[in-house]
Amino acid sequence: MATVITRVKQKQIAQLIANEKRLDGRDLLDYREMKIEQGIIERAEGSARVVLGKTEVVVGVKIEMGEPFADTPNEGVLTVNAELVPLASPDFEPGPPDENSIELARIVDRGIRESKTIDVDKLVIEPGKKVFVVFVDVYVLNHDGNLIDASALAAMAALINTKMANYEIKEGEVKIKPGYEPLPLRKHPITVTCAKIGDRLVVDPLREEEQVMDARISFAFDDDDNICAIQKGGSGYFEPKQVFEAAKIAKEKANQLRKKLNW
Amino acid sequence: MNEKPEKLIDKKGLRLDGRKPDELRTIKFEVGVITNADGSAYVEQGKNKILAGVYGPREVHPKHLALQDRTVLKCRYHMAPFSVQERKSPAPSRREVELSKVIRESLEPAVFMEYYPRTMIDVFVEVLQADGGTRCASINAAALALADSGIPMRDLVVACAAGKVEDTVVLDLMDTEDKMGSADVPVALMPNLNAITLLQMDGILSLEEFESAVNLALEGCKQIYPMQKEALKTKYVSVKEENKEEVEE
Numbered sequence: 384m385a386t387v388i389t390r391v392k393q394k395q396i397a398q399l400i401a402n403e404k405r406l407d408g409r410d411l412l413d414y415r416e417m418k419i420e421q422g423i424i425e426r427a428e429g430s431a432r433v434v435l436g437k438t439e440v441v442v443g444v445k446i447e448m449g450e451p452f453a454d455t456p457n458e459g460v461l462t463v464n465a466e467l468v469p470l471a472s473p474d475f476e477p478g479p480p481d482e483n484s485i486e487l488a489r490i491v492d493r494g495i496r497e498s499k500t501i502d503v504d505k506l507v508i509e510p511g512k513k514v515f516v517v518f519v520d521v522y523v524l525n526h527d528g529n530l531i532d533a534s535a536l537a538a539m540a541a542l543i544n545t546k547m548a549n550y551e552i553k554e555g556e557v558k559i560k561p562g563y564e565p566l567p568l569r570k571h572p573i574t575v576t577c578a579k580i581g582d583r584l585v586v587d588p589l590r591e592e593e594q595v596m597d598a599r600i601s602f603a604f605d606d607d608d609n610i611c612a613i614q615k616g617g618s619g620y621f622e623p624k625q626v627f628e629a630a631k632i633a634k635e636k637a638n639q640l641r642k643k644l645n646w
Numbered sequence: 647m648n649e650k651p652e653k654l655i656d657k658k659g660l661r662l663d664g665r666k667p668d669e670l671r672t673i674k675f676e677v678g679v680i681t682n683a684d685g686s687a688y689v690e691q692g693k694n695k696i697l698a699g700v701y702g703p704r705e706v707h708p709k710h711l712a713l714q715d716r717t718v719l720k721c722r723y724h725m726a727p728f729s730v731q732e733r734k735s736p737a738p739s740r741r742e743v744e745l746s747k748v749i750r751e752s753l754e755p756a757v758f759m760e761y762y763p764r765t766m767i768d769v770f771v772e773v774l775q776a777d778g779g780t781r782c783a784s785i786n787a788a789a790l791a792l793a794d795s796g797i798p799m800r801d802l803v804v805a806c807a808a809g810k811v812e813d814t815v816v817l818d819l820m821d822t823e824d825k826m827g828s829a830d831v832p833v834a835l836m837p838n839l840n841a842i843t844l845l846q847m848d849g850i851l852s853l854e855e856f857e858s859a860v861n862l863a864l865e866g867c868k869q870i871y872p873m874q875k876e877a878l879k880t881k882y883v884s885v886k887e888e889n890k891e892e893v894e895e
Contacts (some may be wrong), residue, residue, distance in 0.1 A: 482747045485740045497848045529662075602847065610856050613831070613847035616747075618754040620841035623864060627857055634853060 393595045397581045399439040400609075404590060407436070407447035414587045419536065419644070421544040421556065429545025429566065433537040435587065437527035439471075440534050442519060442541040446566075448557065457626060459506020461516045463492035465521040465534065467640065471626065472526035472590075490531055491521060491538050493612035494572040496601035500542065502567035508550070508557060515547065517566070528590040531601050531614075535574035539646070542566060563571055571646035576601040579621060582631055586636055602633035608642070654823055661823065663692075667816040670806070670866055671701050675786070676876035677794045678885075685795025687877070688789040692820050693777035698787035700726035700795040702767035721750035723784055725773040726847070743782045745781050752834040752844035753820065758798045767797065778821035779807045785834050785844065790874055794881065802874050803843055805834035806866030808859040810851060815858050817866045833863035837871045 396406060403411055415436030422428035429444035450457060465488035467475040480488075486615025495501065506515040520540065521534045546563035578588035578596040588596060603612040610630070615621065621629070655661055665671070670691035680686035683699035690696075704713040723745040725735050738746075753769065762837035769792065771784045789803040809819045811827035824830050829849025835842055843866075853857060 386733070480740075482743050485743045486747055489740065489744050493848050497850065575692060609850045609852055610847060611850055612846060613856075614748075615842070615845040616751060618751055620755045620836065620839070620843045621845070622840055623842060623860065626842055626845060626860060630856060 392591055396592055396595050398403065399451055400580050400583050400585060404472070405585065407563040409475065409587075410562075411583060411585045412636070414636070414640070417536075419540050419541070421540055427541075429541045429543075431537050431540035431544055433533045433540065435529060435533045435536075436589070437525060437600075438487060438529060438590075439523075439525040440496075440530065440537040441522045441524055442534070442537040443522065444541045444545045444566075445518040446545070447516050447518065448513055451511060451518075453505070454505075456511035458503040459501070460516040460623055461492070461496060461501055461503070461522065462516060463488045463518070463519045464476070465491065467521070467526070467530075467610050469525050473522045475523075475526070475619060486614070487523075487530055487534060488521060489627070490574070490601060490614045491519070491535050491612075491614065494535050494574050495519070495542070498570040498572040498603065498605040498611035500568055500570040500572055500605075502569050505567040508552070513557065517542075520530070526590060528578055528593050530589045531576050531599075532574050532587065535572070535573050535603065536640075539573070542568060543646075571606045571641070572603045572605050573637040573644075573646070574601055574612070574641050575636045576638075577629040577632055579619060579625065579629075580609040584625065584632060586632065602630055602637070604634055604637040608638070651822065651826075651847060653883060654826060655814055655816075660742070661688065661816065663812070663820060665813050665844065668862060668865070670818045671820065672773045673786075673870060673873055675790060675873055677790050677877045677881040683791070685791040685793065685797070687790035687794060689783050689785070689788045689790075690817075691777075691783040693775055694773070694780055694783045695774045695775040696783050696787050697774060698784065698791040699770045699772075700767065700788075700791045700797070701770070702761040702795075703765035703797070704707065704768075706764065706766040711766070712764045715763055716759040717756055717757075717764075718766045719750055719757060719759065719769065720766060721746050721753065721771070721788070723749050723767045723771045725774070725776060727779070729773045745784075746843055748846065749781060749785055749862075752760040753788060753792065753803055755841060755843050756799045756801050756803050756836055757792065758800065761798055767792075769882065776821070777819075778819050778824035779832065781805070781844075781846075782807050782832050782834070786874065793878055801836035801838045801841075802871065803834050803836055804871045804874060805832065805844060806863050806870055807832040808866065809862035810849065810855060815855060815862055817862050827838055829855075829863060830861055831859045833860060835864055835867040835876065839869055872878070
């Protein structure tokens with residue numbers, strides 16, 4: 384069904400964008416209204432809900448003890464998973480994660496990992512044997528486009544919200560002590576996605592815009608204006624100058640968001 | 647595991663394997679290497695050894711995936727268990743699922759998808775040995791295999807990575823540079839259309855460094871492109887000569 388609706392709307396969306404307008408009346412480089420709530424799931428060590436227009440993403444952070452990877456014995460472990468929950472869109476189906484949810488999880492993961500957001504050195508209990516594993520689970524609850532930016536924001540908001548239990552080692556055993564400490568964070572990456580529709584670039588694409596876009600490109604920026612992750616997606620292409628234009632737009636937008644969020 | 651080298655770039659500005667920062671590794675392309683496939687190619691780029699095979703256009707399986715107005719391009723990037731230092735499980739990892747997707751999306755703009763409605767084209771990529779930059783080498787092989795299969799294309803797709811190693815922007819990172827360097831930017835290009843069909847990055851780069859890395863990667867792509875064309879020509883010259891011999895007999 385999606386393709387039938389798309390064909391009818393394709394022309395309308397492209398025409399609007401050629402005239403610098405969007406389906407919902409926004410300018411090409413405007414984000415939709417954004418709402419971030421933290422600490423919405425008490426059972427999780429950290430959580431956040433991001434509502435971006437009609438898109439809604441919840442992220443829960445769980446922390447468990449586990450083994451470090453053999454090649455990084457002195458570092459805690461970060462694991463990001465994304466679920467495109469079937470209730471969130473007519474296009475999502477139950478079942479094992481498909482390429483879209485794996486790609487989403489890996490984009491969110493790369494932004495956090497490459498910027499060295501989590502101070503993994505501080506998550507070691509016993510080098511080479513026992514470390515804290517940080518599970519970031521992205522849960523898409525309503526899909527109205529731009530899941531990448533919404534998920535990355537929600538993941539970061541949830542990490543900021545995350546509290547770790549205090550512990551001590553007694554006779555080789557790890558004992559949990561009362562009280563909590565915040566998860567040690569160094570950076571606050573923000574991801575901005577530009578979609579190419581016709582020959583124009585727009586930010587924060589709607590689901591209908593994503594259905595007609597040629598391609599998208601996402602940039603994660605850290606606190607020092609460095610790029611820490613990029614992903615191009617979609618079956619179309621970008622000219623080199625469009626890539627550089629998108630990078631500049633993303634940098635500016637990331638800065639605006641950073642100011643607004645006070646990250 | 648390999649011992650950590652102290653420096654990735656020496657005093658003379660040369661890299662671990664003696665290359666200059668803007669120098670490609672030795673590349674070898676061979677087209678038409680798998681007799682069963684409709685198109686195939688083999689690539690060696692540094693120590694990478696990668697095979698690509700194309701089957702199709704053929705019947706869509708499962709049928710409900712068929713599209714009425716164009717073909718379905720499927721891509722499977724897979725690493726052999728023995729392709730890396732520590733044995734890799736043959737089951738597809740999340741990384742391989744993602745790479746399959748981005749490789750497919752890097753090829754789709756080049757294929758005239760609308761020529762073959764209600765069909766499927768399978769692109770299989772097998773990494774026999776990995777040495778950094780496998781996604782780029784895979785795209786180079788897959789584009790050659792597609793061209794070899796005779797499926798009409800707008801252009802070949804050429805891919806090459808650039809990155810940052812010890813404050814220097816370098817071309818075509820090998821495994822150690824990829825793992826120990828500070829950024830990796832794989833890029834795929836349709837050279838005649840000046841169209842970037844794959845772009846990823848991990849690591850840390852300023853906007854300026856990113857631009858120079860992309861430009862360097864594009865230069866690398868433009869150097870690889872004639873080698874790809876040459877490999878295609880070489881196959882068809884040899885086919886022609888085979889036919890000539892048959893006639894003479």
